[in-house]
Amino acid sequence: MKILDCTLRDGGYHTKWDFDHDLIVTYINSCNHLPLDYLEVGYRSIPLNGYFGEYFYLPKHVMEKLKSQSNKKLAVIINEKDIRPDQVQVLLSPCVGLIDMVRLAIDPKQFERALKLAEAVKGLGFEVGFNVMYMSKWKEQTNFLKILPEIKGIADYFYMVDSFGGVYPQDVRDTIKMVKSFVSDVPLGFHGHNNMELALINTLTALDEGCDIVDATITGMGRGAGNVKTELLLTALNAQGRMEVDFNPLSKVVDAFSELQKSYDWGTNLPYMVSGAHSLPQKDVMDWVGKRYFSFNSIIRALQNQALGIIDNEDLKNIDLTFFKCKKAMIVGGGESIKKHNEAIRDFLNENREIFIIHSSSKNAGFFKDLNNVQFFCLVGNEGVRLEGLFGDEKPQNIIGILPPFPRKMGTYIPEFIREKSYQLENNRFSGPASENVTSIVLELCYEIKASQVLVVGYDGYSDSVSENQLELFNENEELFLEASNLKIQSLTPTKYQNIKHKSIYSLL
Secondary structure (H helix, E strand, C coil): CEEEECHHHHCHHHHCCCCCHHHHHHHHHHHCCCCCCEEEEEECCCCCCCCCCHHHHCCHHHHHHHHHHCCCEEEEEEECCCCCHHHHHHHHHHHCCCCCEEEEEECHHHHHHHHHHHHHHHCCCCEEEEEECCHHHHHHCCCHHHHHHHHCCCCCEEEEEECCCCCCHHHHHHHHHHHHHHCCCCCEEEEEECCCCCHHHHHHHHHHCCCCEEEEEHHHCCCCCCECEHHHHHHHHHHCCCCCCCHHHHHHHHHHHHHHHHHHCCCCCHHHHHHHHCCCCHHHHHHHHHCCCCCHHHHHHHHHHHHHCCCCCCCCCECCCCCCCCCEEEEECCCCHHHHHHHHHHHHHHHCCCCEEEECCHHHHHHCCCCCCCEEEECCCCHHHHHHHHHCCCCCCCEEEEECCCCCCCCCCCCHHHHHHEEECCCCCCCCHHHHCHHHHHHHHHHHCCCCEEEEECCCCCCCCCCHHHHHHHHHHHHHHHHCHHHCEEECCCCCCCCCEECCHHHHC
16 A cells, blocks of 8 residues: 655646745655655646746756655656657656656546557656546546556556546445456556545545555645545544554644645635536636636536536527617726715716616625616626625616626526516627626627716725735736727726726716
8 A cells, every 4th residue: 555645746736836945845854754655746747838837847956856855756747648759758867866656647538649658658767657537437438448458567557536526435446346357467546536525535445445556635735626635544544553654744744734725725615516526627617716706606507507518508688778878887896985985976876867887796786776877787706696685575677687698608697586687798899818807798788888988986906915816807907998998988986997097076076
């Protein structure tokens, strides 16, 4: 029974494979005193677009330092989809003498191609691990199983990877039996994800069923919902009398990564549970959870649509705004300035009841719910649920729901009380990541009604100390305002956005 800790590799999905130097020292020193056999310290990769840090490329000086500090066998992983056999010599020669095992992340559909890559890796003298993904779908992809006997003499370990975090203990037993029916004399491994909080029991089941090696990460740090926790696995095995564990170094490294977890908040949640239960990709969920304007219930709708094989759960009528004679609009954001200036804004709207109110967020809508102006609510993210909380059993006559064009990536949710007065936009002229931003929807609405005047309140921007997500949202909004400059937008409340003109609400009273 061997344990491979892959915290630096799998955990890198949260930090872009950059880790604090002191954290690495604590990690290596602590692992030196724990019953771990391998440390997978990152990827080796050819240059890719985008930023990936130190432990994604693992330059030679980093591997040398790790080798000098660690008393464990060291492993790296390569993505089979990115690497061809003729690249192996250049990519892995610097690892010779420093790295003991090279694992290949393999899509079972590319298994035959992966065999040739593995032969090239084996030729450099490394132990080779086949990490074959999407274990929960292997019963539907039996073609690669038929050529499993060809890994003899090449694979030191054949890993079953629960990529979606959705298998149960019986699935582990069945898969091990199935694999052994094709190849019986290659050591097996298991890599579990924790979407359904089954990573521990699945890992223990794999060991009980004869797996020779299993993976774990400190505090479960890993892609998506993360992995079985190294500290939990060691504690369980220690309690079963299967290994001795020094809990002092274990406690020290767990404390260090628990501090990091406060910043990145890895672990399972409801969207990850749904994705695991239906064997859906974690990448989308990881991206969506990171977007502050995607709510859990909108993410779950998107996952349910994927599970059902549909592109959206509802198609609506396109909005026909030709019957609106006035073309003036006020966009209401979620900023704190609304609370401070709400009396002035209300006075202005009461004097100009022909102006449409367009709520990009229902956060401040309570200040205006008794006004007679026609009010649009953008039903994206969690806004439908918020709207239900705002109006309760009321059935206001002057509000209209507006949604992005069909199909909507996150699916469709409309409160019943405005279902008959909810429409979708015909187009969204904005592209790229910003097209998913609610600001693009309110601006598209202004275009479609051919607004002659667009006023903005409550788009405050952010203070100097902002999170990465807030900064991303601010930059997207700034880009959208620049792209929509021909709408002649004016902010009537204080704002940090530079791509819209500023004017005081008080100058209009």
